[in-house]
Amino acid sequence: MEIRRDPITQSWVVLGHREAGDETDCPFEKPAIDKQQTILSWPAEGPWQVRVVPHPDPLYRIEGEAGRRADGIYDKMGPVGAHEVVVETPDHNKRMSQLTDEEIERVVWVWATRVADLKKDLRLKHVTVYKNQGVLSGEEWPHAHSEVTGTIFVPRRIKYELRASREWFREKERCVFCDIVRQEEKLAKRIVDVQGDYYALCPYAARVPYEIWVLHRQHNHLFEQPRPGSNRRQLAALLGRVLRRLDKFAPAYHLVVHTAPNTRNKKGELAGYWKTLADDFHWHIEILPIVESRSKSYSIKETYFNAVLPEQAAEYLRSVDPGS
Ligand SMILES: [Zn+2]
Numbered sequence: 001m002e003i004r005r006d007p008i009t010q011s012w013v014v015l016g017h018r019e020a021g022d023e024t025d026c027p028f029e030k031p032a033i034d035k036q037q038t039i040l041s042w043p044a045e046g047p048w049q050v051r052v053v054p055h056p057d058p059l060y061r062i063e064g065e066a067g068r069r070a071d072g073i074y075d076k077m078g079p080v081g082a083h084e085v086v087v088e089t090p091d092h093n094k095r096m097s098q099l100t101d102e103e104i105e106r107v108v109w110v111w112a113t114r115v116a117d118l119k120k121d122l123r124l125k126h127v128t129v130y131k132n133q134g135v136l137s138g139e140e141w142p143h144a145h146s147e148v149t150g151t152i153f154v155p156r157r158i159k160y161e162l163r164a165s166r167e168w169f170r171e172k173e174r175c176v177f178c179d180i181v182r183q184e185e186k187l188a189k190r191i192v193d194v195q196g197d198y199y200a201l202c203p204y205a206a207r208v209p210y211e212i213w214v215l216h217r218q219h220n221h222l223f224e225q226p227r228p229g230s231n232r233r234q235l236a237a238l239l240g241r242v243l244r245r246l247d248k249f250a251p252a253y254h255l256v257v258h259t260a261p262n263t264r265n266k267k268g269e270l271a272g273y274w275k276t277l278a279d280d281f282h283w284h285i286e287i288l289p290i291v292e293s294r295s296k297s298y299s300i301k302e303t304y305f306n307a308v309l310p311e312q313a314a315e316y317l318r319s320v321d322p323g324s
């Protein structure tokens with residue numbers, strides 16, 4: 001495995017072959033799971049409810065030197081980083097959407113705990129939490145799980161977001177995400193659901209049908225550091241309702257948590273960011289449903305085409321009963 005940089009788009013691409021494991025047995029059942037290293041287990045004592053283990057066939061490995069080096073005019077580095085699996089429930093047959101609010105809150109807490117912990121590693125510039133749900137999403141195992149990766153580069157989409165947020169802040173001295181929440185709140189057209197200070201909405205320029213963002217009304221650039229008084233049970237309740245709505249017509253989706261990059265290491269490509277980062281970036285969750293039949297959505301590389309207007313998507317999503 002190695003990581004190469006596209007000199008034009010500046011995206012880092014992981015290249016290499018991944019071993020196809022024998023997928024007959026679920027690696028998260030006893031006794032298999034007990035043979036794996038436990039990174040985090042909740043609760044600490046007794047039978048676990050949420051457990052974090054190293055990815056059995058990781059894209060990135062924590063050992064070794066990044067060794068960023070030139071390859072002629074190009075840049076490449078070794079596959080250094082972290083790749084963990086969050087097993088969201090011991091129950092093989094439950095989806096995240098079927099967990100209780102309390103159980104989802106626990107998973108969200110585990111996500112945050114792992115992000116905070118991995119950010120202590122100065123080599124890691126960015127930590128991402130994501131979840132591929134359903135066969136069409138490319139999920140690796142049917143057992144409910146999410147993944148955490150810590151990378152020695154900032155993924156391109158995040159870089160775009162950081163730049164755009166910084167530009168917006170430079171011009172208006174306001175956070176673009178806070179502005180989005182205020183405007184959407186006022187219009188109400190694209191709001192899907194609200195719980196306390198947490199909002200689920202279809203973004204103005206949704207890339208795929210029924211794309212949903214989950215945002216906190218209160219400004220905070222760090223997902224892993226909830227501000228005093230923020231109630232993550234509300235976030236969990238909202239997330240559960242959103243996912244149960246999707247269950248009814250789009251059981252496959254990608255979910256990704258976007259939080260600010262790691263600024264502990266004040267050298268390198270983030271050097272320009274941290275001065276306003278805490279003011280201009282705002283953590284959020286993006287959910288990209290995979291809907292096959294309802295409408296064709298495709299990316300012709302540079303431009304997304306989405307046949308479902310986000311206003312219609314939000315109206316439809318509001319009408320779907322989130323009760324299990
Ligand atoms: Zn299982």
Ligand SMILES: [Zn+2]
Pocket residue numbers: 175176177178179218219220281282
């Ligand atoms: Zn904000």
Ligand SMILES: [Zn+2]
Pocket residue numbers: 161258284286
């Ligand atoms: Zn984002």
